[in-house]
Amino acid sequence: MAEQSTFAPRSSTEAVEEGLAFAPKFDADGLVTCVASDAASGEVLMVAHMNAEALARTIASGEAWYFSRSRRALWRKGETSGHVQRVVEMRVDCDQDAIWIRVAQAGGAACHTGRRSCFYRGVPLSAGDGPVTLEWRDADQVFDPQAVYGGGGGKPG
């Protein structure tokens, strides 16, 4: 498997934070968190997870692969919808347990609900108690999920 030679072992905090060896910290489930943002607009499109194989395939192919926690399966983004993500840039954070990819989003929509971004609702800030009512933000659907996924839709993340 490619990932066995792709990643370095975790060593000291100093090496992980200030070194140039790529030593991602996979959690107890073998996953790192990945944030995908639109390379042009900077908008955050989605948050998902990668296991070692998904991360290695993303690096090797330049297209985003994730691991679906709900389906317990490797997931090539856009496999069903065609809405693949070409990775323009990948970065890793200080302690190497999170990945940030800047992507060119095919089809203009990252979310399985048909929206450009999964973050199509705002949470109003308030000093008061009581239930929070969300607000729509850029929530227009770019595609019809029923037409794209049929009855087999649903968020794979």
Added chain:
Amino acid sequence: MAEQSTFAPRSSTEAVEEGLAFAPKFDADGLVTCVASDAASGEVLMVAHMNAEALARTIASGEAWYFSRSRRALWRKGETSGHVQRVVEMRVDCDQDAIWIRVAQAGGAACHTGRRSCFYRGVPLSAGDGPVTLEWRDADQVFDPQAVYGGGGGKPG
């Protein structure tokens, strides 16, 4: 506790994805993932976690609170460094297990290592096998972590 009245119970997928009730999905550890980006530049600054109390405090105060997994403690961002994050906008994703906040970052640096963003290293994409060597990206230190944190530094996330 404020969070008891702030959040709605989880109901159907339809309600969670297409409704306006705020029903965050906390994981087995009681956490949601939170991405903080710079409200002006769009740059992703950090990925951290919030428990229900941190999320409720962030909503109520308009400043970012997180939950430190390593310290097992509520963590007001900037409490030690002064580098607080004023929340300009908060959003939630389709299945409500991830939060995105756009912030005004005090001190111009979000990372405990002194950098503006925690994502100060790039991961080069490659079709070849073999170890990956990271590349510095905007890695200049905005502050000296030793001076700010003394010996007590380290990533609280």
